Amino acid sequence: MNRKIIKNARIITMNKKEEIIPQGNLLIENGKIIAITPQPLDAADALVTDAKGMLVMPGFINTHTHLPMTLFRGYADDLPLQTWLTQHIFPAEARWITPENVRLACRLAFIEMIKSGTTCFNDMYFFEDIIAEEARRAGIRGVMGESVIDFPTPSFRTPREGFQRCEAFIQKWQGESLIHPSVCVHAPYTCSSKTLQEGRRLADKYRTLLHIHVAETRQEVENITAQTGLSPAAYLHDLGLFDGPVVAAHCVWLNPTDIQLFARHQTGISHCPKSNLKLASGIADTTSYLKAGIPVGIGTDGTASNNSLDMVEEMRFASLLAKGTHLQAEALDAKATLQMATINGARILGIDQITGSLEVGKSADLIFIHADASNMIPVYNEYAAIVYAMNSKNIYASMVQGEWLMFNRNLCRLDKEETLREIQCLGQKIQQNRPHS
Numbered sequence: 001m002n003r004k005i006i007k008n009a010r011i012i013t014m015n016k017k018e019e020i021i022p023q024g025n026l027l028i029e030n031g032k033i034i035a036i037t038p039q040p041l042d043a044a045d046a047l048v049t050d051a052k053g054m055l056v057m058p059g060f061i062n063t064h065t066h067l068p069m070t071l072f073r074g075y076a077d078d079l080p081l082q083t084w085l086t087q088h089i090f091p092a093e094a095r096w097i098t099p100e101n102v103r104l105a106c107r108l109a110f111i112e113m114i115k116s117g118t119t120c121f122n123d124m125y126f127f128e129d130i131i132a133e134e135a136r137r138a139g140i141r142g143v144m145g146e147s148v149i150d151f152p153t154p155s156f157r158t159p160r161e162g163f164q165r166c167e168a169f170i171q172k173w174q175g176e177s178l179i180h181p182s183v184c185v186h187a188p189y190t191c192s193s194k195t196l197q198e199g200r201r202l203a204d205k206y207r208t209l210l211h212i213h214v215a216e217t218r219q220e221v222e223n224i225t226a227q228t229g230l231s232p233a234a235y236l237h238d239l240g241l242f243d244g245p246v247v248a249a250h251c252v253w254l255n256p257t258d259i260q261l262f263a264r265h266q267t268g269i270s271h272c273p274k275s276n277l278k279l280a281s282g283i284a285d286t287t288s289y290l291k292a293g294i295p296v297g298i299g300t301d302g303t304a305s306n307n308s309l310d311m312v313e314e315m316r317f318a319s320l321l322a323k324g325t326h327l328q329a330e331a332l333d334a335k336a337t338l339q340m341a342t343i344n345g346a347r348i349l350g351i352d353q354i355t356g357s358l359e360v361g362k363s364a365d366l367i368f369i370h371a372d373a374s375n376m377i378p379v380y381n382e383y384a385a386i387v388y389a390m391n392s393k394n395i396y397a398s399m400v401q402g403e404w405l406m407f408n409r410n411l412c413r414l415d416k417e418e419t420l421r422e423i424q425c426l427g428q429k430i431q432q433n434r435p436h437s
Contacts, residue, residue, distance in 0.1 A: 004028040004364075004402060005041050009051035010371065012382050014058050014342045014357040018335070020382055026056070028364040031177075031401035036358060049397075055369040055382060058357050059119025059398055060311035061345030064211075064249040064270035064299025066125045066147075068105035070112070070423075071096060071430065072304035081217050081279045081305075089304055093126075096430055097154035102127040103134055104426065107419045109309060110138040114405045114414070116310040116392035119365040122247060122270070122299070122349055124184035124211050126155035129169055132179045139405050139413050141365060143349045145169065145182035145211060148199060149190045159195045163202060170206050177401065180351060181206070187213040188232045189220050193239055200241050209245050209350055212236070215258070216250035217281045233258035242267050247348050249299060250275075251289070252282040263292040268348025271340070273317040274308065275301035286340075287322045287331045297345035298337075312392045315341050319387055334383035368397040 004027075011024040013036065027035040027046070035041060069089075076088035102125075113121060120141040123131060128146045135142040146155065146169055148162035156162040170181040183206075185191050185199035196212075203210040215221055215232045224232045233254055236242060242265040249270045254262065262269065271286050289296050298318055300309050308314075315337050322332035346356025355365045369386065371379050373394050379385045397407045404412045 003046035009056035012057035028402045053372040058342045062121040063297035066302030067109040068102045069302030069304040070108045071105045117395040143180040145184040149186040182209040184211040214248040215253040270299035272301040275306040334387040364402040
């Protein structure tokens, strides 16, 4: 039996009761939390970790990523979305996204995410089967699916081939403890109504999540409205896409009717504040979305548009942007922000019975935060300390399913030095072969 005890921890559960245990102990057996208590635990046959001076909480859940885009971090900065995407990123992907490069790039992504406290991510990209293999090897939890789009991609030539890859992926990985397959259709401006509806049909067939970009830019809204007479959200609703579980990324430009549609269908939103700012797409009104009852999580987007997969930064941006947008200091407070980054993220991904909070019966997906660090003390309020004071270097350790991914800031399952060397070599090759060079 694999038994672990974590003792002397300040435990932030993120459960429904919002319980914080000032000095608590966790018992983990075979990857699951068996007990959370302020009382001492029997340490017989258990590996004991003393968490004195640490906050222990659920790991962060990044609800929108394109992991292999670590290859293109800084490749085309300071450009609006459509220019960035069509003139730079799509051509670069066509040349450089290969199975071998995807394998390497997602290893780099996992290193960055684990070092900054992420224990679960939601990804759409190409060659997703390779990303799943590497995620399982790294020990990190992932919701993921092949990104289907109407034009040729590095991994398929037609939408039909894309859906074949998507279905094969679901059949292969469904039931795997760490990998949660989804169906991904890129966006209403890159997918026909037929492609979008096929995505819904396939998600319904396998009772899985549908992942899509929605209302990211004002230009998208104007173009879709001109073509269909409807906003992107209303258009997708009319096509039936909201008739099952959906995570809609960005959602910067939702109108009041759109907000009502999302709330009625409980369609989840992945808020990506830094990417939306960097691409000058706008600021999603998460305060209004939450007040309407829409479930909202936090995502980083890819590193080509954000340059970072750091959920600690993303949380702080999310909270401060809401305050600045509404000119209300109480808008999106620290507790609500941390909920978005943990249990709410799990909820919109449909895995909140597994992860997102520290509760008996759930997977031991958690992080240790060095709360005695100079940038965090004194800790008067745990939520505020995490959202406003912490940086990713305060994250001391993390585990998923009771297995250490990082301890004392050292990665346990990934070779950081080798990965960085290989990425540097590939990055130099990409730079030498850029069209303008």
